[in-house]
Amino acid sequence: MICWERGMELRWFFLALLGCAGAESPSMFGEITSPNYPQAYPNNALTTWDIRVPEGYGIRLYFTHMDIELSEDCEYDALQVIIGKEVQKFFCGRHLFGSNGFPREKFYPTTHMKLLFKSDFSNQERYTGFAAYYVAADVDECNMHDPCSHFCNNYIGGFFCSCPPEYELQEDQITCGVNCSGGLYTDLRGQIRSPGYPSPYPENSRCEYRVLLESGYQVILSFKSEDFDVEATENGSCIYDSLMIKAKGQKFGPYCGKTPPPRIETGSNEVDIEFVTDSGGDNKGWKIYYSEDAIPCPTDVFHHSILNPQKRKYLFKDMITVKCEEGYELVSGKKRLPSFRAKCQGDGTWSNSNLRCQPVDCGDPEQLVNADVKFTQTTYGEKAVYKCKNEYYSLKGDDTYSCSGDGLWINSAQKTDLPKCAPVCGKTSFSLTSRIFGGEKAKNGYFPWLVLVDMTTNIGGGSLISDRWVVTAAHILKDHTTKPTLKVGDVNHQKGTTVHVKKVILHPEWAVDVDDRKNFNNDIALLQLERKIELGECICPICLPEKGETTHPAIEEVGVIAGWGEAFRVKDTNKIIRIATPNTLQYTRVPLQNLEECKKKVPETYTITSNMLCAGEKGHDSCPGDSGGPLMYQDPKNKDKKRFYIAGIVSWGLECGDFGMYTKVQNYVDWIEKTIEKVEEEEKDEEQLEPLKVCKKV
Known part of the structure; x- marks a missing residue:
């Protein structure tokens, strides 16, 4: 029998037991006793009780008996009250209920607890343990x-x-909170207030308002300093209460404090206003003045666009014509448009604004023969720079081109004409300052324009005057149809590179098929090579004489001749004893003679004209096999650069070792240039072969 000190509690307790006896788990009450109670509890006991009561209740624990071995901190034997993972209370010792210091009952505001009883190895005094009841007690959450x-x-x-x-x-x-949402404002002008303004606004509220105007107008929001008072933190943060404006994907705010927001041009005819408050504060709130304005469209439809007509402000329904700035073009899919029409729409955007002005692209600059071109981009304003491959070519024309707004690469004169890498002529390592006695063997680089002309039955010489043309004597070629084989690129013609001829062009006034020739007037011909030659240190052209030049070469001026012809003759009783034809190119120095003096030494049966030059002296002359080769002089205007030009072509003579007659090239410069120009114009659409590489890098 349990003795209660308070009769009311006892009666209530028994009513609770009776009323809840049939309740399902979690239970409203229960009894808990130590093992073997009321007998002595066993040694090494370990028992756990899991107590659960319904939600909304706590657990009130009543003890009716307590007799557990006493130890410091209840170390030996103890009853533990566990809530969650924490031990809330230890019970041990012998207590008479009603004595001071022992809580006969205790309330725990939880729906779940555990009781754990444990004993050690010795209960010599026969302690009887404990007895208790638990009851689900209402929790006063308030x-x-x-x-x-x-x-x-x-x-x-x-x-x-x-x-x-x-x-x-x-x-x-x-x-x-106050229900302050759902306000819709459609008038062109008006005011919106926080709830109760100017009285303090309610706490814990979320107020939402919407302004909706006719399409084509934007909402303008303005505030007055006396009409804005929203709670803020000491540092001005809006974490307590805040006013937020949302329009067309933009957010304005949050705003709070006593400083009103600036005038807001929302750019939209639809504006949402959101006001959120927390649980504290007594600020009076705000008042918004809203009005309308026609929504403007941007002053450019997109980057690099030009609008016509031009205005400081474009409004709803305005029409414009759009084109692109210089260097840009309108692109729609794969189509290019000169311009298009656009309309300012109600939402402040232009129609057709999906188009774009893209930079004009000139494409890769055209490649040049014998040149490289460097560029990084191919769009408007970018640069392309041409540079010849090596020192044996010279750039004629502008080297820098710009990508124009028309999509063309143009030079400084706004022209599309491309430059050319023209061959550098007359470039040599030979110097006239060297003393020459008789014939000498040439070294590679001395006369890199010399060409051996092989007609099978006879040989001759020729001179490269461009990367595809050779000038020689007409008399060694016989006719237009006979095409010789050429050797180039080495002073030893046996080591030279074989080059084939595409076309033979004799001077139109050269007399063909003459048996006993005494007339060598117009003894000049051109050979067109099958393909161009890539110029280098072993092969490059000789210069043609300057047009109109009359002072050079002068009488007695020393020039140079070279060839693979007969090196010498040994005579005995007017008979040729030995003729030497070298493999290595021979050269010698010859002075220019007075043509009239030479004419006196020639039989009258021979024709001598102003188209001829006379050069040579005893022991220095050309011989058979040298025909077609050049009579060369150093350009007096380019002595520092050692430029040589061809003044004559070996034509005829009476005998070796005295003097010889040469075709005067200066008289034929016009014919040479016009003939080459005509042929190349006729063949401009033909597919060109890759230039032939003759020089080999060591």
């Missing part, structure tokens, strides 16, 4: 943690919140 924003109402097993007049319980069933 007094414990004040869960409601306004009014808290407790009932057995739970609580509910309520609100003062004009407030409504929010979805969380805890917070009271």
